[in-house]
Structure formats: structure tokens, C-alpha cells
Amino acid sequence: MMFGYSSEWWTVLFIPVLLWVPFGPLVMAATGTWCARRPGQRAPRLWSLLLPVLPVSVSATAMILPTDTWNEPGRLGDLLGYLAVYVGGLTVLPWLLGYGLTRLAGALRVRRSGARGGAPQGR
Template sequence: MMFGYADDWWTLFFVPVVLWVPFGPFVMGGVGVWCAFRPGLRTRLWSVLLPLLPVTVSAIAMVMPLGQPTRTDDLVGYLLVYVLGITVLPWLLGWGITPGVRAVRARRRAGELRGQG
């Protein structure tokens, strides 16, 4: 019995949704870096499964009032901000910046070795 009602157990699903807004970009950036360092099925699977609960629950809450028509501009805004901005873009940044940083570090190390030798 939560909040005085026996059927409010579903509100527990909104805890990851609320936590995903401030911490999701950092988590997805880290997962993107992890995918860049260790490519493979396991890391790609985690990068899909990790945001699955908060994104799905918030999408259901967005579309849930079945009696009312879904406004297209609200749905597009949700997809742009919550899905692309909080989930996909940080993953892409982490995944894309990592090889660049590794290449710059390798070039620096090679230059240092040539200068010393």
C-alpha cells in the first residue's frame, strides 16, 4: 500500500523516469565510451536495455490518455528531447569522441617516441 492506495504500485516505474532526466545523459555517454572501447554484442545490448525502462514508461505516460487525441507536436517534442537529446545524443558523443581521443593520444605518443629516439 503506497500513498494510501493499494493500486499505486505502478508509480514505482516512474522513479527511473525521473532519475533518467538528470543522470541519463551521463550514463548513456559512459555506455557510448564503453561501446567504443569494447565493441561487441554485450555492450550494444546494454546500450539498448539500459534506457528501455525509463523511455518506455515515459512514452506510455505520454500516449496513455486514450480518450484524448495525441497531439503530434507534443509527441515530436518528446521524441526530440527525451529520446534523442537525453538518450541517443550522449551515446553518440561518447562513442564518437572516444576514437578521436585515442587517435590524438596515439599521434602524440608516436611523436614523443620519434623525438626521443
Template sequence: MTFGYADDWWVPVLCPVLLWVPFGPFLRGAVGAWCAARPGWRPRLWSVLLPLVPVGVSAAVTVLPPDQEKRTEDLVGHAAVHIGGITPLPWLLGYGTTRPVRAVRARRGGGASAG
């Protein structure tokens, strides 16, 4: 018991969630750009593995304990924010920005300026 409460064991479990909210969108945008720049299985695998723990833990906190009455707005809010907003939207932004930029650079001749 770190702070003297019975449920202090949740603190290390929730640390990934607390770090995911401010830094997760930046990481997801970077992974989306990585997926667009380097096609292959490794960037795709990291796209799935990176948000697995923070989103899974926050989903478990929302759903547990099972004997408690669940409110639909809590579940919808979690799905909208964590599963809908913080996780895929920055990835799509990074991916969707990198693909056209690479296409324009390829049309211009590789993006290298002669001179």
C-alpha cells in the same frame, strides 16, 4: 496506496524515468565511450538495453490512456527530449570523443610516456 491516492501504483513505474532525466545522459555518455573503447556485442547490447525501460515507460505515459485525445506537441516534445536528446546525443558525444582520442594516442605510440 502509499499516499492515499488511487493512482499511487504509478510511483514505482515512474521511478526509472525520474532517475533517467538527471543521470541518464551521464550513463549514456559512459556507454558511448565504452562502445568506442571496446568494440563488441556487449557494449552495443547495453547501449540498447540501458534506456529501454525509462524511455519506454515515459513513452507509455505520454501515449496512454488511449481514449484521451492526444496532442501532437506532447508527442513531438517527448520524441525530441527523451528519444532525441537525452538518449542518443550523450552516447554520440561519448563515442565521438573517445574515438579521436584513441586515434591520437595510437599515433603517438600508445600514449605512454617514456622516461
């Protein structure tokens, strides 16, 4: 018996959804950085897709179902808000920031070392 209801075992699936809110952006920024540092490997990109699958799919299912409430006014606005905040703001944007900032830092590092006249020489 969980949360007072014996038939509500599926609420265990919402634990990753709740943990995704504080920790998801950090995880996605880290995977974006990992993808930017290793551009030819498939493992970082695969993990970038697999890590958010459970929390995003469970919350999307809870947002979409039940389908009989789709005719209610404001339902489309709720869905668009969910997509913007939970999917875009907590999942995609941190990945893009981690990836973009790491690539930018690498490009600036290469440009700075090229402006000095080549590779730094040890003395």
C-alpha cells in the same frame, strides 16, 4: 497505499523515469565510451540498449496513453517534443557524444604517435 491511492501501484515504475533525467545522460555517455573502447564486443552494445529500456518505455507509454486524447490540438507537438528531449536529448545524444569523442581522441592519439615516427621507445 502509495501516494494516497491504493490502486496506483504502477507509479513505482515512474521512479526510474525520474532518475533517468539527472543520471541518464551520464550513463549513456559512459556506455557510448565503453562501446568505442571495445569495438568488437557485444556486451557494451547490449547494455547500451538494455539500460534505457525501462525509463524510456514507461515514459513513452505514459505519453502515448490514453489514446482517446489524440484528437486534441497540440498532441502531436507534445509527442515530438517528448521524442526530441527525453529520447534524443537524454538518451541518444549523450551516447553519440561519448562514442564520438572517444573515437576522435583515439584517432588523434594514433595520428600523433604516427607523426613522431612510429611507436614511442622507452629509454
